[in-house]
Amino acid sequence: MPKSIANLSKSLERLHIQHNQIGGNIPAEIGNLMNLTTIDASSNHLHGIIPPTLGRLSRLERLHLERNQFVREIPATIGNLSSLVELDLSGNYFMGEIPATLGNLSRLDSLLLHTNELYGSIPPSLGKCPLDKLNLASNHLTGEVPKEILSIPTLSIFINVSNNSLVGSLPSELGNLKSIETIDVSNNRLSGEIPGSITGCQVLQNLYVQRNFFRGRIDAFDQLKGLRVLDISSNNFSGHIPDLLGRLRGMTYLNLSFNDLDGEVPEDGIFGNASAFSVVGNSKLCGGIPELRLPSCTSQKKSSSVKLIAITSVVGGILCITCLISLLVARHRIRKSSRLSSVTSCIREQHRKVSFAELLRATNEFSPANLIGMGSFGSVYKGIVDWEDHMIVAVKVLNLQRRGASRSFLAECEALRNIRHRNLVKVLTSCSGVDFRGNDFKALVFEFLPNGSLDKWLHPPERDEQGSLRMLSLLQRLNISIDVASALAYLHHHVPSPIVHCDLKPSNVLLDHDMVARVGDFGLARILNKIMSKSFQRSTNSATLKGSIGYAAPEYGMGNKVSIQGDVYSYGILLLEVFTGRRPTDDGFKAGLNLHRYVEMALPDQVADIMDPNLLLGTGEGEVHPANPSANWPNIRAVECVTSVLRVGILCSKESPKERRDMEDVIRELHDIRDAFLGLPLQE
Numbered sequence: 001m002p003k004s005i006a007n008l009s010k011s012l013e014r015l016h017i018q019h020n021q022i023g024g025n026i027p028a029e030i031g032n033l034m035n036l037t038t039i040d041a042s043s044n045h046l047h048g049i050i051p052p053t054l055g056r057l058s059r060l061e062r063l064h065l066e067r068n069q070f071v072r073e074i075p076a077t078i079g080n081l082s083s084l085v086e087l088d089l090s091g092n093y094f095m096g097e098i099p100a101t102l103g104n105l106s107r108l109d110s111l112l113l114h115t116n117e118l119y120g121s122i123p124p125s126l127g128k129c130p131l132d133k134l135n136l137a138s139n140h141l142t143g144e145v146p147k148e149i150l151s152i153p154t155l156s157i158f159i160n161v162s163n164n165s166l167v168g169s170l171p172s173e174l175g176n177l178k179s180i181e182t183i184d185v186s187n188n189r190l191s192g193e194i195p196g197s198i199t200g201c202q203v204l205q206n207l208y209v210q211r212n213f214f215r216g217r218i219d220a221f222d223q224l225k226g227l228r229v230l231d232i233s234s235n236n237f238s239g240h241i242p243d244l245l246g247r248l249r250g251m252t253y254l255n256l257s258f259n260d261l262d263g264e265v266p267e268d269g270i271f272g273n274a275s276a277f278s279v280v281g282n283s284k285l286c287g288g289i290p291e292l293r294l295p296s297c298t299s300q301k302k303s304s305s306v307k308l309i310a311i312t313s314v315v316g317g318i319l320c321i322t323c324l325i326s327l328l329v330a331r332h333r334i335r336k337s338s339r340l341s342s343v344t345s346c347i348r349e350q351h352r353k354v355s356f357a358e359l360l361r362a363t364n365e366f367s368p369a370n371l372i373g374m375g376s377f378g379s380v381y382k383g384i385v386d387w388e389d390h391m392i393v394a395v396k397v398l399n400l401q402r403r404g405a406s407r408s409f410l411a412e413c414e415a416l417r418n419i420r421h422r423n424l425v426k427v428l429t430s431c432s433g434v435d436f437r438g439n440d441f442k443a444l445v446f447e448f449l450p451n452g453s454l455d456k457w458l459h460p461p462e463r464d465e466q467g468s469l470r471m472l473s474l475l476q477r478l479n480i481s482i483d484v485a486s487a488l489a490y491l492h493h494h495v496p497s498p499i500v501h502c503d504l505k506p507s508n509v510l511l512d513h514d515m516v517a518r519v520g521d522f523g524l525a526r527i528l529n530k531i532m533s534k535s536f537q538r539s540t541n542s543a544t545l546k547g548s549i550g551y552a553a554p555e556y557g558m559g560n561k562v563s564i565q566g567d568v569y570s571y572g573i574l575l576l577e578v579f580t581g582r583r584p585t586d587d588g589f590k591a592g593l594n595l596h597r598y599v600e601m602a603l604p605d606q607v608a609d610i611m612d613p614n615l616l617l618g619t620g621e622g623e624v625h626p627a628n629p630s631a632n633w634p635n636i637r638a639v640e641c642v643t644s645v646l647r648v649g650i651l652c653s654k655e656s657p658k659e660r661r662d663m664e665d666v667i668r669e670l671h672d673i674r675d676a677f678l679g680l681p682l683q684e
Helices: 003-007 028-032 052-056 076-080 100-104 124-128 172-176 196-200 219-223 243-247 304-350 356-362 405-416 454-458 474-493 534-541 554-558 564-580 595-602 633-652 663-678
Strands: 014-016 038-040 045-048 062-064 086-088 110-112 133-135 158-160 182-184 189-193 206-208 213-216 229-231 236-239 253-255 260-265 284-287 371-374 378-384 392-398 427-434 440-447 509-511 517-519
Touching (some): 028 052, 052 076, 076 100, 219 243, 356 392, 554 564, 633 663
Parallel strands (some): 062 086, 229 253, 236 260
Antiparallel strands (some): 509 517
8 A cells, every 4th residue: 555645635434445456555644534424445555553542533433454465463552442333354364462441442343363473362442342242263262262252242142252262151231232133153062061141142044163172061052043054063062952953943043063962853844954964973862854864762551570571682693793793893993904013002001092984074074164285195184182282183094995095094194293393293192993883093183383385385376265375484483493303303313213294395384373384194104224024014115115206315216225315305406496486396497407407406506596586585574684774685684595496405315325414404594504694604
């Protein structure tokens, strides 16, 4: 947005520039347009921070900055906008806490802050705003739902706090929302019982409480006469399903799945339409329409003696059949999984036990909406759990129909069970069993790293509808390169038996909250000089371990054994890719030209021509030293730094394994390069 905005007429009342391609920052001078009543700059490419001077606009009634790229904190001065009625800052990258000063907005009826990076608790002061719409979903909010929020008498359209990390129980003040149409508290860590006062929400049409830890009976829900959509799935609700629930006339969708409900499933109303409701994952239910394929319920009209005989016979028969089936299944599973037991048992003993049902629930039945990645042997899903140290996990489900998937699972378990390092993805547990259909099921559960893979940062997709485009600064790339080198040095030199990763590439490097790199995906890993189980030796020796095209060491293509020098080659290629922005499989590399040769030809005088243009522009924090603000300094220093790094990459990716650098030496060189870039004295 140009600074010339200050030249606009001081009598300007409405500024509408939404749905354009406008970039840049909002100039501080906007605070001079004291007569503005509306600012709508939504759906542009605006970035930076909201200037605190915007708080001067005492006549402003509507502020819409949604779907841009704003960062940092929401300025507390917005609380000075005494005339504000609508505030929409959703779909940005705002961080920090929600300013308590927003509670000063005595006319605010619409507050939309969803889909940002906000953290901390929900300020109770918001309860002083006359809101009819409140959306705080998809942030990182913690703490409890304040009773003050649920006491806003004007809340009539919706309250949405879903997809956060809220805890505790819902206050009884929930019943004060007598005019609310939609309540969404799904995907949190809320617990306890739904307060009985919810029966006071007689206008409520949509209630979403799924994927929490609520418990208790669900008898009160059938008293919500206006209910159209009810989703209580993936909780700990128990007891019978109320008959009256199915008779609510307006009900169009009902999800009771993955709870602990028991008894007979009604057949009236919505329960007569199998496509409109779900009760899967409640093992104690019976009856219902035939499409559910649930066991029939025991008749309550038979005499007690007849019932006892019938039940005894049925139970005896079931026990016999169950024992027979269990023996057959056990025999089959012992044969099929004997190769895995010695390896996976170690992981299960050291970590918490997890079942297929728990993972199914955590990933919302392995929903495509939770899919965060796909590899050669399986898919990775985001999962919501209630574990002591983790609320969100990554679940890698092996596609056992794919040849080599079981071998990959075995290799990953063997490699990961005894290693610990800050730059390795942490495995939390494993699951090796059967699914609800009796099919073999294998999965690994890892810590969830929110910033995704290095590959997605180096090669971001086209700008999305919000215009967001992420880039890595030079300092971030240096830090990531050192992190990955540290992980490899640990695997090669600091474990009892050296581990070769065999598939190092940007998509297997993940980034945590602080952009610290973690190496993952050990599905092709090999442990050298180690006496392993015969089954593991057979499974790994029978495999042709080549890694990924462009990153695999050339000697692997000639049938040579894996070695730590092979990982060094892959690291060298990764290093060249990080600082040039070019993949080794780039279409431009033809007729004998590859990434190694491409960089080697440019050293040392033409590095500015091949380095990632984003680095040449000096973008990103940490690239301008405060002690030397010369305009040309960042670019010159960036080129010098990248030149040094590329030399290291060339030495690591030499064709001959004997000529490649050792990872310990690489770490020392990269530290020196980073210190020189930051203007720090070099270590002796």
